[in-house]
Amino acid sequence: MQKATSVPEFYKEIEQLIPEPFQKEIGHFNVFKTEELYRAGKAQVMPYNRRAYYKISLIIGKNRAEYADKVIDIEDNALLFATPQIPYNYIPQNENQSGMFCIFSEDFLTQDNSGVKLRELPVFKPGGDPIFFLSDNQIQEISQIFAKMFREVESDYIYKYDLLRNYVIELIHFGQKLQPVSAAGVETNAYRRVSSLFIELLERQFPIEPPHQKLAFRSARDFADQLSIHVNYLNKVLKEITGKTTTELITERIVKESKILLKHTDWNVSEIAYSLGFEETSHFNNLFKKHTSLNPRAFRL
Numbered sequence: 001m002q003k004a005t006s007v008p009e010f011y012k013e014i015e016q017l018i019p020e021p022f023q024k025e026i027g028h029f030n031v032f033k034t035e036e037l038y039r040a041g042k043a044q045v046m047p048y049n050r051r052a053y054y055k056i057s058l059i060i061g062k063n064r065a066e067y068a069d070k071v072i073d074i075e076d077n078a079l080l081f082a083t084p085q086i087p088y089n090y091i092p093q094n095e096n097q098s099g100m101f102c103i104f105s106e107d108f109l110t111q112d113n114s115g116v117k118l119r120e121l122p123v124f125k126p127g128g129d130p131i132f133f134l135s136d137n138q139i140q141e142i143s144q145i146f147a148k149m150f151r152e153v154e155s156d157y158i159y160k161y162d163l164l165r166n167y168v169i170e171l172i173h174f175g176q177k178l179q180p181v182s183a184a185g186v187e188t189n190a191y192r193r194v195s196s197l198f199i200e201l202l203e204r205q206f207p208i209e210p211p212h213q214k215l216a217f218r219s220a221r222d223f224a225d226q227l228s229i230h231v232n233y234l235n236k237v238l239k240e241i242t243g244k245t246t247t248e249l250i251t252e253r254i255v256k257e258s259k260i261l262l263k264h265t266d267w268n269v270s271e272i273a274y275s276l277g278f279e280e281t282s283h284f285n286n287l288f289k290k291h292t293s294l295n296p297r298a299f300r301l
Contacts, residue, residue, distance in 0.1 A: 138178075
């Protein structure tokens with residue numbers, strides 16, 4: 001399975017721009033100008049995956065945003081709130097791109113023991129609408145908040161991170177007062193989009209390489225939770241698109257991988273069963289025999 005992109009991995013991609021990005025305090029925060037990344041050739045199309053940090057982006061330019069089961073066309077300007085729980089990306093549709101964004105860890109914003117849980121805030125809550133279209137006046141207001149962030153990051157003020165936390169919270173409240181993008185901006189063929197996301201999440205877990213690696217998502221509910229949709233809706237979508245249930249598709253892929261591991265590795269059956277998410281080897285044996293008419297050891301011969 002592809003893991004979430006971490007903060008150090010993010011900086012490795014743009015290390016020429018930020019030689020010493022890390023602060024001494026608990027958690028992490030930084031802020032960037034989109035056009036500077038474009039000029040440096042570092043702002044290529046981002047992969048569709050999860051990040052291990054929160055991100056608030058002021059997007060100025062024509063883009064297509066993909067977030068969970070939604071595809072939203074951004075004609076001019078938008079504010080995007082991204083969370084580690086949901087895979088996302090946005091794809092520039094032309095070269096006229098500008099804007100700003102900040103990244104931060106949950107520890108950075110909650111180190112004062114305030115009890116705030118970011119994932120429970122409306123703009124970060126799974127299943128919500130994290131993209132907001134903006135007027136020219138709103139862009140000016142948000143740009144001013146980002147400008148204060150840039151000034152403070154460069155300052156020597158001993159309490160600057162307290163101020164930066166306040167600016168992040170100000171952005172969050174600004175977004176929560178906005179009207180989220182309506183369903184009119186969402187791709188009409190949502191079923192195909194959800195089906196595609198499911199298949200991507202499923203395939204991202206393979207191939208299994210070390211024996212101690214274990215599938216993270218094994219059940220229909222695991223996938224539904226990851227996509228922030230109800231398990232019944234996921235089943236309905238996949239049945240409509242593929243003619244098969246979520247469980248059937250998961251099982252088919254697990255059986256396929258088990259055949260590969262049995263034929264092309266020297267792992268014992270217990271190791272293979274464990275890596276495929278089976279706590280009991282007997283359960284794996286029963287499933288494999290049900291779908292191949294052979295037990296794993298016989299198939300390996």
